[in-house]
Amino acid sequence: MDKTLVIGANGQIGKLLIQMMTEQKLPVKAMLRKAEQAAEFEKMGAEVVIADLEADLPDAAFADCDKVVFTAGSGGKTGADKTILVDLWGACKVIDKAKRHNIMQFVMVSSRDAGDPEHGTPAIKHYNICKHFADKHLIESHLPYTILRPGKLTDGPLTGTITTTRPTDQEQQFISRADVAACILQCLDHSETVNQIEELYQGDMPIQQAFIKSVKGRLG
Structure with missing residues (x-):
């Protein structure tokens, strides 16, 4: 059975994803930076590996895994230096190891303006640039990829319904972390999302249908 390595497992989206996967008895390995975080994830039923994105990544983290989820982030309270080290350089190191x-x-897990950082939110332009080049490195690696670009993240409930079309009203360009986690889980189990880039927002279409509609739309 496929095992998934989740990078950034202790983040909000990562933890929600691990919960969903362990509840469904799906094999998952949580990559954590601190050993004291391990007990919580082991209690859920996840395997744990201790590793730091800012240091050398152990081959053992990847050795028995078929899939990787990268949902790590430097966080909004850190400076641009941490964003470069985690969201760009850390992501690139993981991609190279995965290959x-x-x-x-x-x-x-990228960001809604990673495709066009020049016209994104000015205050987080450096973040979107890092995400842009991490996404580019993934595409050019020729690994089978799925790039998810969620809108503004909220702590709202799991709805199970989304849209992959960006709302014209900026106030509607948001999605709950729980729905992003559910979208990741959907991608891990359905081949139609491979080699696709999808924006994610709150919507009224069931997640699987929204992905299928998006792919069919691109194929004409």
Whole structure:
């Protein structure tokens, strides 16, 4: 059975994803930076590996995994230096390791303006630039990828319904972290999302249908 390595497991989206996966008895390995975080994830039923994105990544983290989810982030309270080290350089290191270990799918949690940082939110332009080049590195790696670009993240409930079309009203360009986690889980189990880039927002279409509609729309 496929095992998924979740990078950034102790983040809000990562933890929600681990919960969903363990509840469904799906094999998952949580990559954590601090050993004292391990007990919570082991109690959920996840395997744990201790590693730091800012240091050398152990091959053992990837060795028995078929899929990787990258949902790590430097956080909004850190400076641009941490954003570069985690969201860009850390992501690139994970991508390179994943390629060496022949990972079958890499799901990247990016940002809605990673495709066009020049016209994104000025205050987080550096963040969007880092996400842009991390996404580019993933695409050019030729790993089977899924890049998810969620809107503004909220702590709202899991609705199970989204849209992949950006709302014209900026006030509607948001999505709950729980729905993002559910979207990641959907991508890990459905091949139609491979080699696709999808924006994610609150919406009224069930997640699987929204992804299928988006892919069919691009195929004409």
